[in-house]
Amino acid sequence: MNYCFAAERTLGKLVKWLRLLGFDTIFESESSSDTFLEGLQPEQILLTRTQSIHEQYGSQRHVFIESNDPRDQLKQVIHELGIVFQDIRPFSRCLRCNVEITEIEKNAVFGKVPDYIWETNDIFQTCPACQRIYWPGSHTQQSMKRLDELFG
Ligand SMILES: [Zn+2]
Known part of the structure; x- marks a missing residue:
């Protein structure tokens, strides 16, 4: 299944993680409009930590994020929406x-990445x-490990 998200301004780390998993995620802090909420598309799942918005959204699709810890926030989103490994496209965004x-x-990237990176990688x-240039090694061991923990 294809998920896309719109995250409130306090959720910057969660935004990075969702993008790392390949999900289209817009972030209030990067939006220039004052009407972030009004501008949401129907397919965008709102991620909020604001109680009043949570209540206002009622049964509309959204996730009310409970934890302060980005790791738990990500777990909650995955769990609540039933996201499975087949839904993610890690490192595609x-x-x-x-x-x-x-x-x-x-x-084309010669000279734009450190020499040893260029010599030891074939895919950029x-x-x-x-x-910005990405290569397989540019994703930290830590993020690979986290993926393992999340999806087994
Ligand atoms: Zn970019």
Whole structure:
């Protein structure tokens, strides 16, 4: 299943994690409009920590985030929505821009990444928005481990 999210401004770390899993996640703090809530699309699942919004949304699809800990926040979202491993596309999206990253030729990144990275990797991807370059090793061991814990 395809999920996309809209996260309130206090949920920055959760936003990064959802993008790391490949989910389209807009973030209130990156939005220039004052009407973040009004501008939400029907398919966007609101993630909120605000009790009044939680009540106002009632049975409308949203997740009322309970924990302060981003790890527990992510667990809650996964659990409440029933997200399974087949739903995620880890490392397919720029964590900063929320844009899908695309493959780029190895030769094109020469000089743009440290030499030892260029020599030891064959697959590189880039963000069309910010031009940041990603490679398999650029994802920390820690995030791989977290994925294991979450999805087994
Ligand atoms: Zn980017």
